[in-house]
Amino acid sequence: MTPAPERIPLPVVAAAPAPRGVPIVATVAPLVLALALWLMTSSAYALLFALLGPVVAFASVLDSRRAARRTRRRELAAARVRLEELEAELAPRLAARADALAATALAPVALALDESVRGWYLGRGEVPSGIELLAAEEVPELASEIARLRELASRLHDAPVVVEGFDSFALSGAEPLARSFARGLVLQAVARCAPGTARVTVPDGEEWARQLPARCSAGQAWEVESDGRRVLVITREIAGRGFEVNLGHAGEEPRFTGAASGWRPCYLAAVEAAEIAGRLAERAMHSGWQPAGAIPEAVALEELLAAADAPPTAAALGEDATGAVLVDLERHGPHALVAGTTGAGKSELMVSWVLSLAARRPPAELAFLLVDFKGGSSFAPLTALPHVAGVVSDLDEATATRAVESLRAELRRREAVLAAHGVRDIEELTRGALPRLVIVVDEFAALVALDAELQSVFADLAARGRSLGLHLILGTQRPAGVVRDAVLANITVRVCLRVLEPAESTAMVGVPDAAAVPADRRGRGLLRDAAGPREVQFARAEPGCAERIAQRWAGYPVPEARPWLDPLPAEIALHRVPSSAQGLAVGLVDLPDLQRRDPLVIDPWQEGAVLVAGATASGRTHALTTIAAAAAAADVEVRWVAGGAAELWAALSEPSSARRALIVADDLDLVLARSDAEERADLAELLTRVAREGRRTGAALVASARGGGVLQAAAAAFEQRVLLRLPTREEHLLNGGETRGFRADRRPGSATWRGREAQFALAPVAPVPWSAPVAEALLGEGTWALATPRPGRWLSRLAAAGIAAAGVEEHRADAAVLVGDVDAWLLEHLTLGRVRRSGRVLLLGCTRSELRTLMRLRGAVPPLDGDDDEAWLVEGPEIRRVRVRLDAEVAQASPSGASSNSRP
Numbered sequence: 001m002t003p004a005p006e007r008i009p010l011p012v013v014a015a016a017p018a019p020r021g022v023p024i025v026a027t028v029a030p031l032v033l034a035l036a037l038w039l040m041t042s043s044a045y046a047l048l049f050a051l052l053g054p055v056v057a058f059a060s061v062l063d064s065r066r067a068a069r070r071t072r073r074r075e076l077a078a079a080r081v082r083l084e085e086l087e088a089e090l091a092p093r094l095a096a097r098a099d100a101l102a103a104t105a106l107a108p109v110a111l112a113l114d115e116s117v118r119g120w121y122l123g124r125g126e127v128p129s130g131i132e133l134l135a136a137e138e139v140p141e142l143a144s145e146i147a148r149l150r151e152l153a154s155r156l157h158d159a160p161v162v163v164e165g166f167d168s169f170a171l172s173g174a175e176p177l178a179r180s181f182a183r184g185l186v187l188q189a190v191a192r193c194a195p196g197t198a199r200v201t202v203p204d205g206e207e208w209a210r211q212l213p214a215r216c217s218a219g220q221a222w223e224v225e226s227d228g229r230r231v232l233v234i235t236r237e238i239a240g241r242g243f244e245v246n247l248g249h250a251g252e253e254p255r256f257t258g259a260a261s262g263w264r265p266c267y268l269a270a271v272e273a274a275e276i277a278g279r280l281a282e283r284a285m286h287s288g289w290q291p292a293g294a295i296p297e298a299v300a301l302e303e304l305l306a307a308a309d310a311p312p313t314a315a316a317l318g319e320d321a322t323g324a325v326l327v328d329l330e331r332h333g334p335h336a337l338v339a340g341t342t343g344a345g346k347s348e349l350m351v352s353w354v355l356s357l358a359a360r361r362p363p364a365e366l367a368f369l370l371v372d373f374k375g376g377s378s379f380a381p382l383t384a385l386p387h388v389a390g391v392v393s394d395l396d397e398a399t400a401t402r403a404v405e406s407l408r409a410e411l412r413r414r415e416a417v418l419a420a421h422g423v424r425d426i427e428e429l430t431r432g433a434l435p436r437l438v439i440v441v442d443e444f445a446a447l448v449a450l451d452a453e454l455q456s457v458f459a460d461l462a463a464r465g466r467s468l469g470l471h472l473i474l475g476t477q478r479p480a481g482v483v484r485d486a487v488l489a490n491i492t493v494r495v496c497l498r499v500l501e502p503a504e505s506t507a508m509v510g511v512p513d514a515a516a517v518p519a520d521r522r523g524r525g526l527l528r529d530a531a532g533p534r535e536v537q538f539a540r541a542e543p544g545c546a547e548r549i550a551q552r553w554a555g556y557p558v559p560e561a562r563p564w565l566d567p568l569p570a571e572i573a574l575h576r577v578p579s580s581a582q583g584l585a586v587g588l589v590d591l592p593d594l595q596r597r598d599p600l601v602i603d604p605w606q607e608g609a610v611l612v613a614g615a616t617a618s619g620r621t622h623a624l625t626t627i628a629a630a631a632a633a634a635d636v637e638v639r640w641v642a643g644g645a646a647e648l649w650a651a652l653s654e655p656s657s658a659r660r661a662l663i664v665a666d667d668l669d670l671v672l673a674r675s676d677a678e679e680r681a682d683l684a685e686l687l688t689r690v691a692r693e694g695r696r697t698g699a700a701l702v703a704s705a706r707g708g709g710v711l712q713a714a715a716a717a718f719e720q721r722v723l724l725r726l727p728t729r730e731e732h733l734l735n736g737g738e739t740r741g742f743r744a745d746r747r748p749g750s751a752t753w754r755g756r757e758a759q760f761a762l763a764p765v766a767p768v769p770w771s772a773p774v775a776e777a778l779l780g781e782g783t784w785a786l787a788t789p790r791p792g793r794w795l796s797r798l799a800a801a802g803i804a805a806a807g808v809e810e811h812r813a814d815a816a817v818l819v820g821d822v823d824a825w826l827l828e829h830l831t832l833g834r835v836r837r838s839g840r841v842l843l844l845g846c847t848r849s850e851l852r853t854l855m856r857l858r859g860a861v862p863p864l865d866g867d868d869d870e871a872w873l874v875e876g877p878e879i880r881r882v883r884v885r886l887d888a889e890v891a892q893a894s895p896s897g898a899s900s901n902s903r904p
Helices: 024-041 045-104 140-154 175-192 207-211 270-286 301-307 346-358 380-384 397-421 444-448 453-468 502-509 512-516 545-552 620-633 645-653 668-673 677-692 709-717 729-734 791-800 822-827 829-838 848-855 887-893
Strands: 006-009 120-128 131-134 155-163 168-172 198-202 215-218 222-226 229-236 243-246 315-320 323-327 335-339 366-372 388-393 436-442 470-476 491-497 524-529 532-538 584-591 596-602 609-613 637-641 661-665 699-705 718-723 750-753 756-760 775-779 784-787 805-807 817-820 840-844 870-875 878-886
Touching (some): 301 545, 335 346, 397 470, 444 470, 491 532, 609 620, 668 699, 784 829, 829 840
Parallel strands (some): 335 470, 366 388, 661 699, 805 817
Antiparallel strands (some): 198 222, 315 532, 584 596, 718 750, 750 756
């Protein structure tokens, strides 16, 4: 086929003028005039006038010739400029004619199918361009430039080579080349026939032809017939019959009759021919053609795997009218989308897809991450496979965020592996260096609805998945509005099971047929891949299939680097938590963005006091028990405060004989709530002092609380907070948490630690409550002043014990104990001063304000636990908590009857 002729005029150059002769009249006329003057004047000077004519005549000749040469040079220069411009214009003209020729050529590679074209596309080479350069007359001075320009314009280089007027070809040359060349001719012939009318005969081994929209059979030659007429016949090495094409043997150049130089035949591999045949079938199905043959009503997966001859990278998914259906995500993917209404068989198809892939690839080469939104039941059988790196079911908002971080971390890890090996694609790595990861998501719409970031993550996975070895198989009921264009643009394999609307089927696979699938045909649908849409009965896995496939790979190595780390378990034994040299390892911290778990390390000595905040049954006591057990294992003195404010005060203020001590206060907010405002302020001040001086004194503080306004008084004491489950999001935020860390369903012991998810371990034993040693005040020796609101009761008790006692207003000098209420002591301030100098002052049953009024002290006052015998002992500026005892009572309590007169 030659393009339509085009004639382009060359620049016109006027012919050179003939040389001009000497003017005779102009030369002779001056001579005659000069002779006449000489005759009249007889003057010799008149003869000089005769020379003027010849001189002027010859000068005029010379001047005209010089002007003619100059004009000629200007015209030639202008013509050369026009030739240069014409040469610049030829390049786009030639390219446009080559494109136009390519658009009309029936090229199998581009599948530019046009039934109106009668020619056969044979390949590419040099062909006549159809451009002709015309000149009015030849210009000798431009002959070489014009010849070169004509040669340039006469040929199209690397243009489609098309021949017409033949329906038979005689091929000679090497057998593989002949087969590759014949495939293109057969495809062109079938494309010219109406869908389903062609009869194709091909030699054995050309299985790709079964995908053609034609009836295919095996034979010796290549033939295509339609409606009783011959469309194409290809024979081997039969000279004189048909259009002869010699494809050459070793060292030979291919050629055919009339071929231009540099002809390159169009060769098609079987895979390329299969792809084009699929496109022809897709186009035919759009016209209403359906492939012949019966599709089975049910397909058993294990029988299909045993019968299908598939490469390791392909998955046998079911059967169509021609046999087993294979899908290769690595070659024809990299991603797939499965759509279908409830009950159509999406979950079963994805299970079969996973099992089909796992049956042919060891765990070192292939891994799966399964995301199941049906309670985990859909993918439950697949957990037996060693290929499964993780199963995620019923994600909530927090777990969805974790999924985002984990998938992004996996992308970064795979990029780092490729960079470490100096390659850009997983195909360049050695087998097993980095397993391919297939992410299978059932109910994709429910997943991305939990976290807006997941859409961008899956778009990133879809865009970069091929080179990094990541593949997506996404299942959803209705893709419209759920799967964004950024993801759909990279999904080349689409499966549409039964849907309710024809438009949904058309949007998925290009034809509305999936809407016509009967409701009782579970697993029946349409598959659209490189071969076009076709109806398929997808296989169903039998019970026990996963276990049998898993047994096949028993003993095979599993990669150490997992592409998915499971969430933290609900129970962790404390002895299984890795120890830490920096503090107390009391659990595990989830680091999905780094794909690892680290110990939950708490160091209240170096980093400040720790407050564990949580609601009822959130695991507060569980967390403190674990911290206490870890501290005890590290030779730390643990003071577990189980009492009230008095016990807490004693634990905070009592010096320790150990190098380090840990004060553990459970339900600190209740302790503070049960104290009055003054006592609460004193406790908060003591808590803050102990927390801030922990690095110097070796005493550290860990407490638990539910939160609330009461705790705000001591909030400054705690520099670190562990947040368990809290009742409301507001309380979570008020305790220093982040919005995304709040979870109303958080299990006991699950916490947020520095923005990370953490789980406290279980301690082996419960802690032993710490009991504060309380000094005894023995009334019986020395001088005492006793202030009590019930002086009469104590005077009777002292008298019964044989202790000399008197009321303060009696002023008895021999009394060992002076007793009175606060008002009486205020009146006898001189007596009180004397007793303070020589003895001790006890305040029993008095309030803090009464103590401060009577003793005029402003220091912190230790709390009392409410015992009737507990009192404040004032010695100088020091106030101590003591238990009041009488010498006689102590002597009676002693087995030997001896007195136990120990002093505070």
